[in-house]
Every structure is written in structure tokens, then in C-alpha cells.
Amino acid sequence: MxxxxxxxxxxxxxxxxxxxxxxxxxxxxxxxxxxIFWGLMIWSQSSISNLNVPIWVTDPGIAQVEEVKPIADTAVDRVRSVPGVEWAVPLYKGLLRARLTNGEYHQITLTGLESSTLIGRPAEVLGGRFEDILQPDAVALDQWAVERMGGPTVVKVGTIFELNDKLARVVAIAKTQKSFTNVPVVYTTYERAIRYVPRERRTLAYVLAKPKDGVPVEEVTRRIRQETGLGAFTDEEFSWKTISWVLKNTGIGTNFGTTILLGFIVGMAIAGQTFYLFTVENLRQFGALKAMGASTLTLAWMILLQAFTVGLTGYGVGIGLATLFGFLTARGGGLPFVETWQLLLLVLIALLAICTFSALISIIKLARLEPAIVFR
Amino acid sequence: MKAMSDDTQPAAVRARGIVKSFGTGDTQVTVLKGIDLDVYLGELLLLVGESGGGKTTLLSAIAGILDIDEGDIDVFGVPLSTLPAGKRTTFRGQTMGFIYQQFNLLPVLTAAENVAVPLLIQKAARPEALHRARIMLDRVGLGDRAEFLPKNLSGGQQQRVAIARALVNEPRLLICDEPTAALDGPNGQKIMELLREVGRSPDRCVIVVTHDSRIFHFGDRMANLTDGRIVGIERIKQEGTA
Known part of the structure; x- marks a missing residue:
């Protein structure tokens, strides 16, 4: 059948x-x-993923990666002394204004990396040499900085601008994950970074660390917390902490959640109603099948097969169109769009729920159908 | 070859004291008020009477697609009224064929596919079911229309497809509700000739509900159902019989 x-x-x-x-x-x-929602969440923690280090140490009261709470410089040595830590380096992170030679000001995120290792440096460089930030007054930009500060004709390798009245010379353009706020990132050495910013008692934003081989990162993180009293997080913990903060403190979760729920409800309403109409219009035919000996179970199978066939076809086409949309709009980082298998699995489950709901309404109708309808 | 119906042999369909009401309280209407009826193998029984007299309700009850309030119905010795719903459905699929006033063909299936449906319900393989359906369409004179959709067939042809569908499972009881009502005179006569041929098979019987007096002469017996009661059963004199 x-x-x-x-x-x-x-x-x-x-x-x-x-x-x-x-x-x-x-x-x-x-x-x-x-x-798009997941893309935004990925962007919100890009400051963590771009640096790609396993342990982040900072003030224990920190809420998210962009909220810098400086700690004492001695924290680096204290972290280094914790058993199981292979290395620990300082990281400066703070907001500053850059003044271009054309007079324009741009807010930037200044990131200071430990100069002997450059740990936390972006993996890919689009122009120049990242190691050249060791030269006097040298900085590197991420590609979004180029875009935000006027484009490649205004900002390129060799461009000079001012940071807090001090000279900065671009020696490299690095490729990074776009951030949620899309504030340009300027990389330099830790020592130069603290010279760029106004004098403060505490300048150390984070200590970046790595566990020794064979020691679980969670265990080392726990030891750092215990022995230093500082806040220590694995990069994954810190990413989720940041995402969680964004969800709690912005309307993003509610907005996207509402739209997704709307899609679910609209899909269910259209599918349920159309499918029910389809069944009602074929009621005499179904009655005839029942009279000819088709059991309710057989009819239920037919309805489910119809529902899941159209459902899975819609699933394929829908994902195809969404992917095409993502491909066209997210190219070049224009729109956050991260399609994960977990999302596709969730959507499949939601779709199967829609189909089952639609089919059930029809099946209930058919189960109650008296085949005698065919004689009326 | 006519297998004459014989009142002395056991009835193929035996209905006793059938009562069926619809609605409740003040709006309750009793449609069947104690019906006794026998239908024998090799006969075509016409069920006639005024509109609203209970003909279709009785037909539905005999087919086991409508529960009755009181009485017993045996079909080929099986007590249909006490059979569980699932077994009744299976029994119906194996024993009965149906022909409806409005044909009830599935519009998206070809003639052959429509005829194959009862076999598919019985879980026959599709190629085998379609093969048997085409043979049956040949028998009703529509072998060359096997791949036509119902909308491309005339009313008479559609009813012949419906008859082929009703017969493809080789049912022993054929139940027909106003089979000629949607057809013109000549087409109605052709359909009844076909049904009479089926009814005269010695291991089958046919029950036809009809208002159409032009086809009364095709029946072997005629039961008149009025106001929920059978008010008379008469044997119809056939051409060529004494």
C-alpha cells in the first residue's frame, strides 16, 4: 500500500x-x-578561539572575555609555579583609540602578546610577517581592522597611525575569526602594549597557560584556581561562560528563539492543516480502502509514509536553501552563519515532530472513520 | 450457466433480528426494526424500497462496516456481528467485494492500479497484483484502458473498473449500492448483465441496492424494505424460465 x-x-x-x-x-x-544565532555565539567568543590556548587565568569574578579585570603582574609567576603547568605567559587586552593619518579615530582592541614566544598569535597571516611586531613600534592588524578602518587602500602593511599619541607601524595583516562587536584588533608585544596605554597600577588582563603533556587540562585548571585564588578556565569553559553571558545579558537568545519557534509553529500549522485537508478530501477513498479490508494500521502507515516523505523532502530542500543563503551571505565574514550537524539533527527531530503531529490528526480522523461513509 | 438459488440450502448470508438506531434520546431514529433476511449462493438479490427505508444501512451491516444494536449476521457461517473489528476487516477483505454508486476509484491511480488495490491490501506483490488486475480488466472489456486514469474514462467504464476491482479478489459476496444510479440506461443494463453473470456463479452471491426499476429483471429475488422492515420478498420470473 x-x-x-x-x-x-x-x-x-x-x-x-x-x-x-x-x-x-x-x-x-x-x-x-x-x-546565524550560532554564528553570533561563535563570534562572541572569538577573542578566545582566535588565541587558541588551553587555559585562561584572570580575576575570579570575570563574566566574559571582553570584560577585562586586570590582575597583578605577579600572577604569571604564580601560575608558572603550579604543578602541571608547562608554560604561562601574560596577555594584555584593552580598548584604545587609534588615530589615522587622515585624522579619523577608530576604537580598537589592543592585544599584547608575550614577546619571546608570541603565544596567542593568529595562525594565518594575509600580508607581511607577524614576527615583525618585535621591531620598534610595530603592530599587526586583523583583516577586520583593515575593513573597519577604511579598507586596504587606507590601511595596509607599512601604514603608520597613532595609539595614544604613540607611533604604530603596521607590519602584518592576520586572518582571524570576526568578533561579535567587530572592533578592530591590533596585535603587538605585551611590553609595547602597556607602553601604549595610559599608566595604570594593574595592566595584566590574562595569563595564558598550557598543561604539561599527559596532565588533563581540567586538573591543571582546578589546581591553578586552588593554589592562586585566581579564576582559571579551560578555553572551552571560558567560551561557554562568554556565550552564556551574551545570552543572559542581550536579547539575542530571545529574539532568535522566538523566530525559530515561529518557524516551528508556522511549519506545524501549515503542514498540519494541509495534511488534514488532504485526508478529509480523500475521506471517501480512505473509507473505500477500509471497506475493502485495509486496517486502520495500514491506513496509519500510509498517512505516516506520506507525511514523512513530504517532510524529508522539505527537510532536504529547506537545508539546501538555507545553506545556499549562508554560502551567499556569509562569504567573507559578512554574516555570522555556522551550520552545525547538531543543529541539522535538532531540525530533523523538530521536523519529524511536525510530521508526526500532522499525521496523527489525520490518523485519528481515519481511525474514527466508519467505512459505511462510502455508501452515503 | 445459471446456478439457481435454492431456499433449502444453507444461506450464504443469514441476518436475524437486526436492529439499528442512530442518535440518542428524543432524536433517536430506529432505521432497522428487526430484519430477517437470507441470501443464497448463486443468486442476485435486489434490495429495493423507499428512500430512507434502511436499505443502505442494512447493506452496511451485512458488509460488517456498521455495528448493529441487536441481532445476528452470519456470512458464510461466520458470525460477523460478534467478530472483533480487526478480524472482521480481514474477513471482509477476503470475502467481499464492493461496488458503489459513485465508483470511489482513486483518481490518481490508473484503471489497472485501482483494480489491483484489494490485492495490495492483501499484501500481494505489486507486479503480480497488476498482472491479475489487467486480466480482470480484460474480463470486463477494458483491457485496452488499463493505463487510463478514471477521469479519462466514461461513467460506464469507471463502473466496470469498479466491478473489476470488486471481483479481482474473487470475493464470494458482492455488495452493490445503486451501481447504475450514476449511469445512463444502456450503460446501466451492461453493468447489470455483468453483475448477473457474477451472481449466477454457484459459489457466489450478489446483493444490489437499487431504486432503478429498469434493472429489476436482472435479479433472482427482490426484497422490499420499507420503514426499517422487510415487507415482502418476491421471486422474479426470469426470461426463459417457467
Whole structure:
């Protein structure tokens, strides 16, 4: 009877297309919004992922990576002394204003890396040599800084600008993950970074550390917390802490959640209603099948097969369209769009729920259907 | 070859004291008020009577697609009214064929596919079911229309497809509800000739509900159902019989 069910489904082309459009729209909306939402979350913790170090140590009251709470310079040595720590280096991170030669001001995030190792440096360089930041007055920019500060004609390797009235010369352009706030990032050495900023009692933002081989990162992080009294997080913990802060303190979660829920409800409403109409219009045919000996179970199978066939087709088309949207809009980092298998799995589960709900309404109708309807 | 119906042999369908009401309280209407009826193998029984007299309700009850309030119905010795719903559905699929006033063909299936449906319900393989369906369509004179959709067939042809569908499972009881009501005179006569041929098979019987007096002569017996009661059963004199 699967053959008959599918012919009934595809035979009513208008309703099939309406069902398909409804489910495709729902899937596309959920995947698109979900991917943008997750892309934004990835952006919100890009300051952590861009540096790619396993342990972050800072003030224990820190809420998220962009909220810098400077700690004493001695923290570096205290972390180094914790058993299981292979290395620990200082990191400066702070906001500053850059003044270009054309007179324009731009707020930037100044990142100071430990000069002997340059730990935390971006992995990929688009222009110049990152190691050249060891030269006098040298800095490196991320590619978003180039974009935000006027484009490659204004800012390039060799460009000179001012940071707090001090000279900064661009020696490299690095490729990084775009950040949530999209504030340009300027990299230099830790020592030069603290010379750029106004004098403060405490300048150390973070201590970056790595556990010795064979020692679990969670264990070393726990020891650092215990022995120094500082806040120590694995990069994954710190990323989630940051994401969690963004979700709690901005309307992003609610906004995207509402849209995703809307997609789910609209999909369910369109699919449920159209499918129910499809069943009601074929009620005499279903009654005839029942009279001819088709059990309620057989009819239920037919309905489920129809629902899941159109559902899975809509799933494929919806994901295809959402991916195409992501491909076209997220190219070059224009839009945060991160499509993960977990999201696709969740959408599949949501879609199966929609299909099951739609099919159930029809199955209940058919279960109650008296085949005697065919004689009326 | 006519297998004459014989009142002395055990009835293929035996209905006793059938009562069926619809609604409750003041709005309750009793449609069948104690029906006794026998249908024998090799006969075509016509069920006639005024509209609202209970013909279709009785037909549905005999088919086991409508629960009755009182009475017993045995079909080929099986007590249909006490059979669990699932077994009744299976029994119906194996024993009965249906022909409806509005044909009830699936519009998206070809004639052959429509005819194959009862076999597919019985879990026959699709190629085998379609093969048997085409043979059956040949028998009703529509072998060359096997791949046509119902919308491309005339009313008479659609009803012949419905008959082929009803017969493809080789049912022993054929139940027909106003099979000629949607057809013109000549087409109605052709359909009834086909049904009479089926009814005269010695191991089958046919029950036809009809208002159409032009086809009364195709029946072997005619039961008149009025106001929920059978008010008379008469044997119809056939051409060529004494």
C-alpha cells in the first residue's frame, strides 16, 4: 500500500507543493536563524578561539572575555609555579583609540602578546610577517581592522597611525575569526602594549597557560584556581561562560528563539492543516480502502509514509536553501552563519515532530472513520 | 450457466433480528426494526424500497462496516456481528467485494492500479497484483484502458473498473449500492448483465441496492424494505424460465 500512498500524495500536486513549501519554509527558517544565532555565539567568543590556548587565568569574578579585570603582574609567576603547568605567559587586552593619518579615530582592541614566544598569535597571516611586531613600534592588524578602518587602500602593511599619541607601524595583516562587536584588533608585544596605554597600577588582563603533556587540562585548571585564588578556565569553559553571558545579558537568545519557534509553529500549522485537508478530501477513498479490508494500521502507515516523505523532502530542500543563503551571505565574514550537524539533527527531530503531529490528526480522523461513509 | 438459488440450502448470508438506531434520546431514529433476511449462493438479490427505508444501512451491516444494536449476521457461517473489528476487516477483505454508486476509484491511480488495490491490501506483490488486475480488466472489456486514469474514462467504464476491482479478489459476496444510479440506461443494463453473470456463479452471491426499476429483471429475488422492515420478498420470473 506504500505505492498507493505515495501516488495519492504526489497525485494531488497542488496540496503536495503546498505541504512541501510549508515544510521547506519551516526548515529553512529554523536552519537559517539557528545558524546565524550560532554564528553570533561563535563570534562572541572569538577573542578566545582566535588565541587558541588551553587555559585562561584572570580575576575570579570575570563574566566574559571582553570584560577585562586586570590582575597583578605577579600572577604569571604564580601560575608558572603550579604543578602541571608547562608554560604561562601574560596577555594584555584593552580598548584604545587609534588615530589615522587622515585624522579619523577608530576604537580598537589592543592585544599584547608575550614577546619571546608570541603565544596567542593568529595562525594565518594575509600580508607581511607577524614576527615583525618585535621591531620598534610595530603592530599587526586583523583583516577586520583593515575593513573597519577604511579598507586596504587606507590601511595596509607599512601604514603608520597613532595609539595614544604613540607611533604604530603596521607590519602584518592576520586572518582571524570576526568578533561579535567587530572592533578592530591590533596585535603587538605585551611590553609595547602597556607602553601604549595610559599608566595604570594593574595592566595584566590574562595569563595564558598550557598543561604539561599527559596532565588533563581540567586538573591543571582546578589546581591553578586552588593554589592562586585566581579564576582559571579551560578555553572551552571560558567560551561557554562568554556565550552564556551574551545570552543572559542581550536579547539575542530571545529574539532568535522566538523566530525559530515561529518557524516551528508556522511549519506545524501549515503542514498540519494541509495534511488534514488532504485526508478529509480523500475521506471517501480512505473509507473505500477500509471497506475493502485495509486496517486502520495500514491506513496509519500510509498517512505516516506520506507525511514523512513530504517532510524529508522539505527537510532536504529547506537545508539546501538555507545553506545556499549562508554560502551567499556569509562569504567573507559578512554574516555570522555556522551550520552545525547538531543543529541539522535538532531540525530533523523538530521536523519529524511536525510530521508526526500532522499525521496523527489525520490518523485519528481515519481511525474514527466508519467505512459505511462510502455508501452515503 | 445459471446456478439457481435454492431456499433449502444453507444461506450464504443469514441476518436475524437486526436492529439499528442512530442518535440518542428524543432524536433517536430506529432505521432497522428487526430484519430477517437470507441470501443464497448463486443468486442476485435486489434490495429495493423507499428512500430512507434502511436499505443502505442494512447493506452496511451485512458488509460488517456498521455495528448493529441487536441481532445476528452470519456470512458464510461466520458470525460477523460478534467478530472483533480487526478480524472482521480481514474477513471482509477476503470475502467481499464492493461496488458503489459513485465508483470511489482513486483518481490518481490508473484503471489497472485501482483494480489491483484489494490485492495490495492483501499484501500481494505489486507486479503480480497488476498482472491479475489487467486480466480482470480484460474480463470486463477494458483491457485496452488499463493505463487510463478514471477521469479519462466514461461513467460506464469507471463502473466496470469498479466491478473489476470488486471481483479481482474473487470475493464470494458482492455488495452493490445503486451501481447504475450514476449511469445512463444502456450503460446501466451492461453493468447489470455483468453483475448477473457474477451472481449466477454457484459459489457466489450478489446483493444490489437499487431504486432503478429498469434493472429489476436482472435479479433472482427482490426484497422490499420499507420503514426499517422487510415487507415482502418476491421471486422474479426470469426470461426463459417457467
Amino acid at each position: 506504500s505505492y498507493v500512498a505515495l501516488k495519492m500524495l504526489f497525485g494531488d500536486r497542488a496540496k503536495y507543493l503546498m505541504l512541501l513549501c510549508g515544510l521547506t519554509f519551516a526548515v529553512m527558517l529554523i536552519v537559517q536563524q539557528g545558524s
